[in-house]
Amino acid sequence: MIYNLAQIIEQGASDFPEREAYRCMDDSITFAELHQKSDQLAMYLIRAGVKKGDRVAVYMNRCLDAPVAVFGILKAGAAYVPMDTFAPLSRSLYILEDCDIEHMVTSPSQRKKVASLIKDAPFLKSVIGISEVSDGKSVAWERVFSNPVEGFGPPRVLEQDLAFILYTSGSTGTPKAMMHTHNSALSLVKVVGDLFGFHPEDRVGIFAPLHFDMCMFGYFIAPYVGAVAIIIPDAHFKMHASLSALVEKEKITIWYSVPYVLTQVLLRGEIEKHDFSALRWVLFAGELFILKHLRALMLQWPHAKFGNLYGPAETIACTYYVVEEPPTIGEPIPIGTVWGNTEYKILDSEDRVVAPGDTGELVVRSASTMLGYWKNEELTEKAFYKLNISPGYDHLYYRTGDLMRENDKGELMFMGRNDRQLQLRGHRVELDGIEHTLLKNEDVEEAAVVAIERDEDHTELVAVVKPASGSRLNPKDLSLFCKTAMPSYAVPQSILVRNDFPRTSSGKIDRKEIQKELTSL
């Protein structure tokens, strides 16, 4: 019986030891190898003093050592803390300190960054996965793997034990750190694996870094059903022709990424030159898929089924909508409905359930919801809506901060973020709505609209747009277009044309960062 994540590999190693569990470029690791190597890492960590409930950092690019790190840490009874290697060092240092981390697993390509990190983090006792840093702290894999596994008695790991802590990008203010348990991830694995019919012949692409909740599909659902997970290296997300070639070569059957990655393949990945016929599910989440791009992609890949997923990282994911037909422009696609083991309510600002069809905040109760925010009880308390059933028995719903309404079919429609709506000179302005309008212009590939508070009674709307390739977009024409397409109070005061946006490490447009940059001008 599987009740913790490490047992997925243990079970696989006993049922089909020689089957490939993960692949990365021309390398792969079987279930048996992964089981043994992660045992050896767990043994090493325990001997180094790691106790149940401790946190161990994973500071790695996307590579085949990552699953060894993840399962080794879990087998030691610890929680893994995946870190973004593209983040500034100060931020990495903050996470190490915030989580009281003494041990870290890394990879040779991070050698330089790790060397500077170690200098500022004297509390680190061991850095596993590199041998080049000569400070007595680095531990090469050879040393870890030279340990015999005979006699290794792993600690008991329960489903309610902490499995990982995910940090938000926190471009403004202090980052939030979500605590997820084994149960939280396993609940998702079971529900989603069943819903989309993951099977042993599937080849599941991992299109997200380890610190991003979307990677769970490949990392955990794939081995759970005995399918191989394909880790796509960081380099391919910058080189879209290579990404297309890799997806073709690996015959990936399940794709789950942010829309941005799919859009890049559509527009810059020489999509027509590659064979994507193995794809059976194209799943996306994280931000709205720009309809004209989704439509073009669905027409390009008529053999694949498309699914729109939704869920804050606090819940990992919780709703889905199968897009049956290429969408018509101007009709947003629904978020859909919650899957099994999950329920929701739509609440007004007084926590009352809204009338059917009215807009309110979505609150979700699901097994894959986080335990709370690490070291922040106050924030955790605020994050949940507590429905008291009887004294001592509450139902906890996570407050998503997302505005939704049900359409006449009972499907959820995303109406924007709580913090993406504002009152401007007496009018309610929805920033996402302005973006939608801008995107209707053929010359616009992507758009971000932010509100900049110039002083107490003057807020300015600024649109930053990325032109479609080959277009001669100028702000003047676009401003005229806005004036014909939206009410005057919603027309952005300035339009900036840029080659690209600041993005979060998963590829989403980082609107908070844009706002910060523009405010400081």
Place this chain on the structure above:
Amino acid sequence: MKDKIIAFLKNEISEDPNEEIDPRDDLLNSGIVNSMDMIQLVLFIEKEFQLVVSPGDMTVENFTSVESIIDFISKKHLE
């Protein structure tokens, strides 16, 4: 050519101008160049070395390291 590219990476891309960049360092997987930097780097190469980088040229092989970028530029100049 090599020095020009390394100077650009150090001054315009890297967070730390004192960072040593070896011509064989992996630029794409190590965290030296992110996707926004990539656009800048391609614009720089197009302008500095008078060539056009097409979508089909955007491959890991062509941009993995300073060395592979140099090979790519030489190949383009022969076309």
